[in-house]
Amino acid sequence: MRHTHEFKLEFCSSPRFFAIVIHKFLMMMIKDCGGQKVLLRRFENGRFTISTGPCCCCCLCLPRVPITRQTLFWLKLGTFQFAVFRPVLIFLSIVLWTNGNYVLNNLSPKGPALWISCFVGALTLCALWAVAIMFRKVRILLKCKNIIPKFALYQFIVILNQLQTTIINIFAAQKVIPCAPPLSSRARGSYIAQQLLIMEMFLITVISRVVYRRKYHDLEPPECVAEEPGDKEETPKIILNGVVVEDGLPKV
Numbered sequence: 001m002r003h004t005h006e007f008k009l010e011f012c013s014s015p016r017f018f019a020i021v022i023h024k025f026l027m028m029m030i031k032d033c034g035g036q037k038v039l040l041r042r043f044e045n046g047r048f049t050i051s052t053g054p055c056c057c058c059c060l061c062l063p064r065v066p067i068t069r070q071t072l073f074w075l076k077l078g079t080f081q082f083a084v085f086r087p088v089l090i091f092l093s094i095v096l097w098t099n100g101n102y103v104l105n106n107l108s109p110k111g112p113a114l115w116i117s118c119f120v121g122a123l124t125l126c127a128l129w130a131v132a133i134m135f136r137k138v139r140i141l142l143k144c145k146n147i148i149p150k151f152a153l154y155q156f157i158v159i160l161n162q163l164q165t166t167i168i169n170i171f172a173a174q175k176v177i178p179c180a181p182p183l184s185s186r187a188r189g190s191y192i193a194q195q196l197l198i199m200e201m202f203l204i205t206v207i208s209r210v211v212y213r214r215k216y217h218d219l220e221p222p223e224c225v226a227e228e229p230g231d232k233e234e235t236p237k238i239i240l241n242g243v244v245v246e247d248g249l250p251k252v
Contacts, residue, residue: 078130
């Protein structure tokens with residue numbers, strides 16, 4: 001019963017919701033730009049900078065990728081795969097656990113826990129990388145829609161949901177967090193992590209309501225943005241004896 005409670009605390013929590021949030025945030029940035037077609041017209045000659053975190057922040061020699069329909073597809077696929085495969089891997093872990101083949105504390109190469117954890121980590125990095133690439137390109141354009149505070153809240157969710165939980169689980173695995181019968185050290189660590197997340201996410205929800213519930217004006221169409229100031233200047237006209245003169249040339 002103790003191991004059952006421990007496993008439920010580990011897997012019946014927020015990972016599935018977190019995976020969907022990453023994909024929805026990317027789609028929100030595309031929608032705020034006016035949709036995929038408008039974004040492609042707005043950045044017709046632009047390029048994505050892929051040398052950004054968390055995967056390639058040190059690889060400054062990487063080329064800049066043109067913004068096309070195909071590159072947008074790969075960015076959306078990078079977050080969508082995380083939203084799909086994360087629940088599938090959780091379900092697979094539950095099935096293996098019911099058969100006695102999945103043990104949370106067993107991180108040996110012969111056990112499935114290590115390989116599932118590594119695969120989830122790789123999927124997470126790919127999803128975060130896709131969001132970072134898109135944000136780096138549209139942060140100036142969407143500054144009027146408070147995209148920077150929205151991205152900061154998104155980063156807080158990543159840190160609290162992933163990094164904080166991982167640190168607490170490591171402490172629990174090393175018996176730094178003492179057991180409290182009927183809860184083991186690991187189950188108690190998961191319990192503490194979930195209680196902290198409840199309070200932290202409540203504060204983030206209040207701040208997010210202030211940022212997201214505001215009404216923002218739509219962006220100007222790409223034609224209006226690309227219009228040169230000189231295009232609106234009128235040619236000076238002079239009327240001499242009923243004859244209109246433009247640029248020194250008389251017109252009847």
